[in-house]
Amino acid sequence: MTVVYSDEQIIAEVPGLDRALLLRFVEARIVIPVERPAEPARGYLPVDVARLRLACELCESFDFDDDALGVVMGLVDRLHTTRAELRALLEAVDDLPKAQRLKVAEGLRDRLSNRRR
Amino acid sequence: MNPYEVLGVKKTASAEEIKKAYRKIVKESHPDLNPGDTAGEERFKAAAAAYDLLKDPEQRARFDRGEIDAQGQERPEAHFYRGYAGAQDNPYRSGQPFDETEDLSDFFADFMRNARDARGGAGHGHMHGFHADGADVRYRLEVPFMDAALGGSTRITLPDGSNLEVQIPRGIGDGQTIRLRGKGGTPIGKGRPGDALITISLAPHKIFTREGDTVRVVLPITIDEAILGAKVEVPTISGPVKLTIPRGASSGQVLRMRGRGIAPRGREQRGDQLVELKIVTPPRIDEELASFMESWRRKHAYDPRKGMKP
Numbered sequence: 370m371t372v373v374y375s376d377e378q379i380i381a382e383v384p385g386l387d388r389a390l391l392l393r394f395v396e397a398r399i400v401i402p403v404e405r406p407a408e409p410a411r412g413y414l415p416v417d418v419a420r421l422r423l424a425c426e427l428c429e430s431f432d433f434d435d436d437a438l439g440v441v442m443g444l445v446d447r448l449h450t451t452r453a454e455l456r457a458l459l460e461a462v463d464d465l466p467k468a469q470r471l472k473v474a475e476g477l478r479d480r481l482s483n484r485r486r
Numbered sequence: 487m488n489p490y491e492v493l494g495v496k497k498t499a500s501a502e503e504i505k506k507a508y509r510k511i512v513k514e515s516h517p518d519l520n521p522g523d524t525a526g527e528e529r530f531k532a533a534a535a536a537y538d539l540l541k542d543p544e545q546r547a548r549f550d551r552g553e554i555d556a557q558g559q560e561r562p563e564a565h566f567y568r569g570y571a572g573a574q575d576n577p578y579r580s581g582q583p584f585d586e587t588e589d590l591s592d593f594f595a596d597f598m599r600n601a602r603d604a605r606g607g608a609g610h611g612h613m614h615g616f617h618a619d620g621a622d623v624r625y626r627l628e629v630p631f632m633d634a635a636l637g638g639s640t641r642i643t644l645p646d647g648s649n650l651e652v653q654i655p656r657g658i659g660d661g662q663t664i665r666l667r668g669k670g671g672t673p674i675g676k677g678r679p680g681d682a683l684i685t686i687s688l689a690p691h692k693i694f695t696r697e698g699d700t701v702r703v704v705l706p707i708t709i710d711e712a713i714l715g716a717k718v719e720v721p722t723i724s725g726p727v728k729l730t731i732p733r734g735a736s737s738g739q740v741l742r743m744r745g746r747g748i749a750p751r752g753r754e755q756r757g758d759q760l761v762e763l764k765i766v767t768p769p770r771i772d773e774e775l776a777s778f779m780e781s782w783r784r785k786h787a788y789d790p791r792k793g794m795k796p
Contacts (some may be wrong), residue, residue: 373628373687398624401577403687404642405628412628414687416570420578423518423567426534430505430512444572445518447580452521453572 373403373412382418397435399424399442409460489536489549497550504561508537518567551585575661577626577685617675625684626653628756631691635701635723635748642684652684659698660688684780693721699748699757706766707731722746722759729761737765 380386394400399419402411412419420442427433427441462473490497493507511533513519515526540546541554548554566688570576627642637656639650650669658664663685670680688696695702705720715733719726720743727746747757769776 401624401626403626403628405689406640406642407630407689408629415565416567416573416578418569419565419567422565423516426512426516429638430509441577443566443580446576446578449521449568449576450580453574453579456572464514 371406372415373415374418375410375412379413379418379421383421383425385429386421390425390428391421393435394421395422397439399435399439487532487536489539489556492532492536493540501541502538504537508533508541518571521571522566539575573661575685577624577661592728615675617677618673619677620671620680622671622680622683623670625650625682625688627684628687628689629654629658631694632690632723634686634688635694635696650682654686655751657699657749657753658686659750660686660696661684662751694723696748699750701747701757701759702758702762704762704764706731706764709765709767712736712763712765720759720761723748731763735763735765737763739763 374382376388380388380391391400395402400413400417402413404423405412423445424438424442425449427438431437433441462470465473490499493504493511495503495507499507511529515523515530517523517527517530519527526750536556539549545554549556571578573579600682606746615749625642625644627640629639629640632638633640633654635657638654640652640654642652644719646651650666652664652666655664663683666682666684668679669682673679703721705718707716707718710716711731712716712735713733715735717728718731720729722743724746727743729741729743731741740760742767743761746759749756
């Protein structure tokens with residue numbers, strides 16, 4: 370339930386984005402527009418503004434083609450998903466009693482310090 | 487800010503050298519590529535501003551002649567993608583969305599397996615040719631408030647022009663995902679077809695708003711209803727329901743209607759509806775009302791702003 374951007378609005382919002390580039394990104398599924406059956410046109414959310422900004426910066430800096438950009442964006446998503454999962458795990462561990470927390474810390478240190486190879 | 491210094495190039499650097507220097511800083515410091523590196527973020531912001539100025543030969547020449555300074559080159563505060571990327575409702579999150587109703591006993595085993603191979607199933611049995619499951623395909627769909635609250639169905643048009651019927655489960659929330667088995671990518675050999683993963687955005691409603699399984703509504707009431715109390719009809723997602731307005735109600739007061747909210751996906755128990763009262767004066771203040779208020783005020787004046795002095 371947030372702001373929804375039209376094609377024109379998102380082009381105005383993201384520096385360096387024009388209609389041709391937006392169509393390319395949609396075609397390459399780097400952004401996925403929100404289907405809006407009740408409205409005349411598809412839309413975009415604030416997450417897409419941020420994502421397109423990153424895509425434009427990467428294209429401008431590295432002259433990526435669509436495939437390379439797709440690979441990099443996929444890895445970026447994977448990196449952030451993994452970090453979010455790790456954070457959730459750490460928060461769950463943080464809720465444990467102190468003795469158990471220490472046990473987890475110990476197990477983690479053992480695994481990360483090659484002692485169990 | 488000296489843009490040359492920020493990028494670490496000489497004043498005589500060629501456009502190619504400037505681009506190369508900027509590219510190096512993006513690679514090492516872009517906050518979306520290097521989450522958690524706060525010093526990197528500062529380096530990137532400065533480099534982006536410097537590059538914005540120097541990439542345009544005309545602007546660069548004007549800067550070199552001292553006609554413009556580097557001020558005003560600061561980009562407006564951008565929201566980096568990483569602010570959204572890890573969020574539970576990010577439609578671009580990788581891997582399988584966690585299912586709330588999932589049995590917990592094998593949760594960790596599944597999690598570890600997912601971590602090792604995001605989707606098992608590639609290449610079973612080289613003896614009889616290669617088989618692989620089709621890829622999952624992601625879509626996003628805006629759903630009317632009421633369909634999300636009560637369930638419904640809609641169609642989405644796929645990139646190839648065909649239609650896909652989507653059943654919307656009752657109580658689905660913003661950012662949640664519907665999985666349509668077998669509606670994704672084509673498999674190889676005897677693999678299974680992939681799934682369609684449809685991330686939901688809720689369309690706003692003209693009277694209801696929603697926070698989780700709680701529905702909120704602003705209810706206009708008359709002055710006499712506010713003062714004397716009343717029983718009035720309130721819209722809910724399942725039709726109008728009578729609500730008692732207490733005697734002496736004020737604007738902003740919130741009443742709770744238990745069990746009149748949304749039943750979250752897969753559960754029977756409905757959340758609550760919160761009703762915020764809003765006193766609305768009559769469209770025309772007639773003589774009778776005005777003279778009554780004047781005489782009332784003479785005897786009964788009160789100060790609701792007492793204690794508001796900062």
